[in-house]
Amino acid sequence: MPYVNVRITPGATRRQKAELIAGVTELLVRVLDKNPDTTHVVIDEVEPDNWGLGGLPVDEFRKRGNG
Amino acid sequence: MPYVNVRITPGATRRQKAELIAGVTELLVRVLDKNPDTTHVVIDEVEPDNWGLGGLPVDEFRKRGNG
Amino acid sequence: MPYVNVRITPGATRRQKAELIAGVTELLVRVLDKNPDTTHVVIDEVEPDNWGLGGLPVDEFRKRGNG
Amino acid sequence: MPYVNVRITPGATRRQKAELIAGVTELLVRVLDKNPDTTHVVIDEVEPDNWGLGGLPVDEFRKRGNG
Amino acid sequence: MPYVNVRITPGATRRQKAELIAGVTELLVRVLDKNPDTTHVVIDEVEPDNWGLGGLPVDEFRKRGNG
Amino acid sequence: MPYVNVRITPGATRRQKAELIAGVTELLVRVLDKNPDTTHVVIDEVEPDNWGLGGLPVDEFRKRGNG
Incomplete structure (x- = not known):
């Protein structure tokens, strides 16, 4: 425990993904005292x-000045 | 809300995927009055x-006249 | 195939859930010619x-006039 | 975007869950400049x-001095 | 790694669920030489x-002599 | 039913993946008497x-003699 699944569109660099992994793990350790060595991200x-999103593929949704 | 995950094997065209996105969103708006702009597909x-499927990789399952 | 997971907050009636199941299945049959008998929703x-949503539990997010 | 699913065993308080929601959202805004109003946690x-875990229900796994 | 999610309708006993957990873990150790202590089921x-299933809630699908 | 999602890092051969599919399906048939033809893996x-894992990308976690 825990298992965290982060779903994003492509574009994050390797370093940013490592930052997300570290940040989510740190949050679960701090808030819920979870064991980082069995925390999967x-x-x-x-x-x-x-x-x-909004019934459209996300690029079209963004072109219409949303999200 | 809501979040809908559609898992399929490859082969759908861009247009068909846009049609699935539009159709699922329209369904959630019509049936549950959800806000399309926070509905993710x-x-x-x-x-x-x-x-x-049937204990076999799906291509083999289909060759045996199933699914 | 396919497998569709619809995540919503509680409140849908049994009939509405049946309507979602029927609607999603019909959409996949119509758009992608899928076999309804192996289509899971x-x-x-x-x-x-x-x-x-917006960094808040959804009820608070809604109270702030969003979503 | 994004959609984040956090899977944990029960025990988190309402406040702790709100803290997880806020922390994950803040992380995605800071690291990937995501829009909090379309970020689902x-x-x-x-x-x-x-x-x-370890082939056992987690309570038994913990009793054996793991995790 | 790995993470395995088993989705079923209710009815499995505690012992059967423990048997599923043990069986899936043993399979991943045997076939892919995975570490059981970081294998989540x-x-x-x-x-x-x-x-x-088949566009119907599963109980109705079964009543029609399917599945 | 059932639907089983197995998440692993790349490296399994086609034959090993077929072995996982067969093994998980056999387990669900044996333990819960499920119908293999509506069991998705x-x-x-x-x-x-x-x-x-452990707040690090898994390759780094392994280099530190873990997992």
Whole structure:
């Protein structure tokens, strides 16, 4: 425990992903006193064509001045 | 809210994926009066070797006249 | 195939959930010619305290006139 | 975007869950400049009987001085 | 690693769930030489009203002599 | 039913993935008498940079003699 799944569109650098992993783990240790060595953080990178918001693929949603 | 994850094997075109995103969002708006602008639809495309059905990789399952 | 996971906060009636199941399945049959008898639609109902948006539990997010 | 799913065993208070939601959202805003108003954080609480580690239900795993 | 999520409808006993946890872990150790102490197996029990197959809630799907 | 999601880092061969699919399905048939033809097993392969353990990307975690 725990298992955290972070789903984002591509673009994060290796360093940023390492920062997310460290930050989420630190948060769970600080707030819930979890054991970092059994805390899994898994990042999924989802292509924009495959992510819909407002009924549109996210790139189109953004073009309409949203999100 | 809501968050909808659609898992399929590859092959859907960009237009078909946009149609799934629009259709799922419209359904949630119509049935549950959800706000489309906070309704996420995420499509995952899973390779056939990685999808099992009937204890077999799906291509083999289909060859046996199933699914 | 396919597998669809719909995550919402509680409140949908049994009939509405059946409508979501039918609607998502019909969409996948129509758009991608999928076999309804191997199409799974799973609805998860997540308590508002456990769903965050805008950095807040969703009920507080809504009170601030969002979502 | 993004969607973050945090899976933990029960025991977190309402305030701690709000702290997790705020902390994860702040991290994604700081590291990846994400929009907090479309950043979803969903917490799932899984009963110990339903969480296995080391081939055992987690309570038994802990009794053996692990995790 | 690995993380395995088993989604079933309710009804499994505590002993059966422990058997699933042990069996999945043993399989990953045997086939992929994974470390059991960082192998998570999480079981989700989904109410029949919330699980759709063939466009129907699963109990109705079964009544029609399927599945 | 059921739906099983196996998340691992890349490296499993096609034959090993078929063995996982067969093994998980056999386990669910044996322990819970499930119908193999509606039992889905989906394998996700997650890049090491995207999998964190102990607050580190998994390759670094392993280099420190863990896991």
